[in-house]
Amino acid sequence: MSGVDDGERRWVDSMPDAYERGLVPAVFTPYAREICRRAAAKRPQRVLELAAGTGALTRELVPMVASAAITATDLSADMVELGRANAPGATWRPADAMDLPFEDGAFDLVTCAFGIMFVPDKRTCFAEVRRVLDEPGTFLFALWGRLQDHGFQNCVVEAVHALFPDDPPTFLEAVPHGYHDPDVIGADLDAAGLDCVDIGTVTLPSVAESARDIAVGYCQGTPLRAQIEARGSLHDTTNAVAAELAKRFGNHPIRGSMAAVLVEATPRR
Numbered sequence: 001m002s003g004v005d006d007g008e009r010r011w012v013d014s015m016p017d018a019y020e021r022g023l024v025p026a027v028f029t030p031y032a033r034e035i036c037r038r039a040a041a042k043r044p045q046r047v048l049e050l051a052a053g054t055g056a057l058t059r060e061l062v063p064m065v066a067s068a069a070i071t072a073t074d075l076s077a078d079m080v081e082l083g084r085a086n087a088p089g090a091t092w093r094p095a096d097a098m099d100l101p102f103e104d105g106a107f108d109l110v111t112c113a114f115g116i117m118f119v120p121d122k123r124t125c126f127a128e129v130r131r132v133l134d135e136p137g138t139f140l141f142a143l144w145g146r147l148q149d150h151g152f153q154n155c156v157v158e159a160v161h162a163l164f165p166d167d168p169p170t171f172l173e174a175v176p177h178g179y180h181d182p183d184v185i186g187a188d189l190d191a192a193g194l195d196c197v198d199i200g201t202v203t204l205p206s207v208a209e210s211a212r213d214i215a216v217g218y219c220q221g222t223p224l225r226a227q228i229e230a231r232g233s234l235h236d237t238t239n240a241v242a243a244e245l246a247k248r249f250g251n252h253p254i255r256g257s258m259a260a261v262l263v264e265a266t267p268r269r
Helices: 015-022 026-039 058-064 076-088 122-132 149-165 182-191 211-222 224-229 234-249
Strands: 048-051 069-074 091-094 105-113 133-145 192-209 254-267
Touching: 015 026, 015 133, 015 211, 026 058, 026 105, 026 133, 026 192, 026 211, 026 254, 048 058, 048 122, 048 133, 048 211, 058 069, 058 076, 069 076, 076 149, 091 192, 105 122, 122 133, 122 182, 149 211, 149 224, 149 234, 149 254, 182 192, 182 254, 211 224, 211 234, 224 234, 234 254
Parallel strands: 048 069, 048 105, 069 091, 105 133
Antiparallel strands: 133 254, 192 254
């Protein structure tokens, strides 16, 4: 998928903190642990993480691949600052996934948890991954699957559409859930010189402390925030979304399920 604008890639103000508190434990940590399990089986020594955010995957990688040197990157300096505090066992630096500041063959494992969807040019990103991967090397990454297979996110989308029916925010369906077709992913990897060796949907449970945590995470901790603020009150919208989540899932705690596409690719020789 192309067409992701710069505003949808950058995270500003208090967004990283809301994202970390509201979404990481319930939504991102379960898949971080699954990626780490797969990464550890590769016994990597030089790991690069793309779009590391606040360190949800990084903090799991550090103990799981303890012998490896881990470099964590993100486009957002705010995310890098928070990530460095959350996962000090890695080397953190800002970097654009479409223009990586590393030498050819510098890593034997590249990982990314739910960041590829934000990259405007997937093939350029994948070509950069191919360039910095040594042979043999592995690219492990996760993407959100269909929106209807993610209980919490689907509820948030339906709630904000009901609040703004004449001009609904479309961030969640267009970006996080906009790139999951295996044929498209495989073609993009192939064009970049990477062979897709495994791709499949993994469904996991999601448990959050409260409906409000999830509402704050999505409404105030993702680029959905700007779309809400352009249409109405962020505070009122967050409250309304929290109420809808509580109605559907309960409140303390709330439980749902979510599906992601996990991909493994290797450099073509």
